[in-house]
């Protein structure tokens with residue numbers, strides 16, 4: 001299931017107002033949610049030009065909400081002031097839907113599998129999106145939040161409604177069988193899952209501006 005289908009499976013039926021944070025230059029899941037009848041605002045400093053996109057960071061966003069849900073794909077582990085960002089998201093919407101990357105859960109067999117797949121694909125004439133060398137990648141991304149930090153900050157504000165570990169490297173590899181191979185190896189416990197999906201509901205102690213109107 002891709003992230004758009006996951007998000008759709010967690011959302012209540014439209015009409016609903018949805019905020020996508022960190023939609024990226026490709027536009028994220030906003031078009032799929034809009035096609036399904038949701039009223040969407042999607043933000044990212046690298047967002048496409050036209051509505052429903054706005055080229056702003058979450059910190060710059062001046063829309064007071066309320067939204068019915070926030071969706072964010074592979075974004076929160078990048079956000080520096082994570083607690084402040086999550087306070088803002090929890091104030092804007094009662095539901096948080098995430099597609100995320102537990103990069104610090106890569107162990108030796110997982111790294112070894114990924115790098116060997118990368119080499120095989122390159123030898124076969126493909127150009128995987130992801131890096132060839134994960135140690136070098138980690139050195140360049142020392143500022144990312146590890147899974148446990150992200151979970152602690154999310155759990156302080158939201159109650160988990162759904163969670164699943166899942167493959168992640170297949171997106172970087174892009175080979176014809178990368179996803180099924182990664183899934184099979186995770187099921188056999190030969191490598192670790194480093195992707196996860198999460199849906200959570202705002203804890204009652206976190207009040208939104210809309211609640212006090």
Ligand SMILES: C[S@@+](CC[C@H](N)C(=O)[O-])C[C@H]1O[C@@H](n2cnc3c(N)ncnc32)[C@H](O)[C@@H]1O
Nearest residue numbers: 022023024028044045057058073074075078079
């Ligand atoms: C790995 S990309 C993911 C893009 C897209 N969601 C996807 O899954 O393909 C992370 C994105 O988060 C955005 N981002 C990081 N910090 C952000 C912030 N504070 N506010 C809004 N977007 C942010 C970056 O600009 C980048 O486009």
